Amino acid sequence: MKKSSMLKVEGVSVSYGPVRALENISIEVDRREIVALIGANGAGKTTLLKAILGVQKVQSGKVLFLGDDITNSSTDKVANMGLGLIPEGHLVFSTMTVLENLQLGAYHNPQDFNDNLENVFESFPVLRKRIHQTAGTLSGGEQQMLSIARTLMSKPELVMVDELSLGLAPKVVSEIFDILGDLNNKGYTILLAEQNAKKTLEFANRAYVMETGRVVLQGLTQELMSHPEVRRAYLGSNV
Numbered sequence: 001m002k003k004s005s006m007l008k009v010e011g012v013s014v015s016y017g018p019v020r021a022l023e024n025i026s027i028e029v030d031r032r033e034i035v036a037l038i039g040a041n042g043a044g045k046t047t048l049l050k051a052i053l054g055v056q057k058v059q060s061g062k063v064l065f066l067g068d069d070i071t072n073s074s075t076d077k078v079a080n081m082g083l084g085l086i087p088e089g090h091l092v093f094s095t096m097t098v099l100e101n102l103q104l105g106a107y108h109n110p111q112d113f114n115d116n117l118e119n120v121f122e123s124f125p126v127l128r129k130r131i132h133q134t135a136g137t138l139s140g141g142e143q144q145m146l147s148i149a150r151t152l153m154s155k156p157e158l159v160m161v162d163e164l165s166l167g168l169a170p171k172v173v174s175e176i177f178d179i180l181g182d183l184n185n186k187g188y189t190i191l192l193a194e195q196n197a198k199k200t201l202e203f204a205n206r207a208y209v210m211e212t213g214r215v216v217l218q219g220l221t222q223e224l225m226s227h228p229e230v231r232r233a234y235l236g237s238n239v
């Protein structure tokens with residue numbers, strides 16, 4: 001069967017002033033895949049997601065989304081085309097209610113609001129229960145769910161999640177990974193950036209391992225999990 005490419009990053013480099021953060025990065029995400037970017041703090045994962053979204057300027061290379069060149073396009077345009085980013089730190093508008101947060105998320109796709117809201121509540125039943133609660137009073141896990149749900153309100157084709165598990169209890173992380181797995185079954189394509197290599201390798205289909213702005217390893221997660229370097233550096237194994 002022919003693979004259907006959704007996102008293609010070709011030889012992308014990004015610098016912050018004199019500091020090179022990404023060096024000639026190439027990755028690809030096919031439709032309905034779950035792909036992970038694994039790497040220590042400072043490896044360049046967030047910079048790559050921002051470069052894809054047009055938030056961070058790409059100095060050289062290309063970003064293609066559904067075959068269109070979106071390199072250095074405006075974030076608004078890219079969001080309208082179907083790219084959604086759930087930023088690091090489960091960011092929610094803390095003084096607004098759950099519903100108001102979701103309304104803001106529908107900004108790029110207001111016409112299907114009711115259907116999208118129903119879908120989001122099906123995936124995250126706890127948010128329905130808390131619909132009129134102020135987002136700042138939700139637990140960390142619920143805030144992360146709201147942050148994901150808000151992005152889903154624009155019905156993106158590709159969902160990028162930055163550090164899903166940061167600061168959350170393992171049980172909550174598992175719960176959210178389960179929900180993301182369901183979303184993938186429903187047709188969403190997912191790109192995850194994560195320091196939590198173990199959980200992520202168990203969850204994703206394929207992964208790219210990043211170190212200081214470069215991709216150093218890539219492959220099926222099943223194979224990467226038994227790679228000696230991955231085991232030593234990312235899975236805390238002495239074997």
Ligand SMILES: Nc1ncnc2c1ncn2[C@@H]1O[C@H](COP(=O)(O)OP(=O)(O)O)[C@@H](O)[C@H]1O
Nearest residue numbers: 016019021039040041042043044045046047048
């Ligand atoms: N706004 C910024 N200004 C200057 N350097 C930055 C900025 N953001 C990130 N960096 C640097 O770019 C590199 C990659 O960072 P980042 O993409 O945040 O990595 P990760 O998400 O993998 O932790 C790091 O060396 C970091 O210090």
Ligand SMILES: [Mg+2]
Nearest residue numbers: 045046088163
């Ligand atoms: Mg980061």
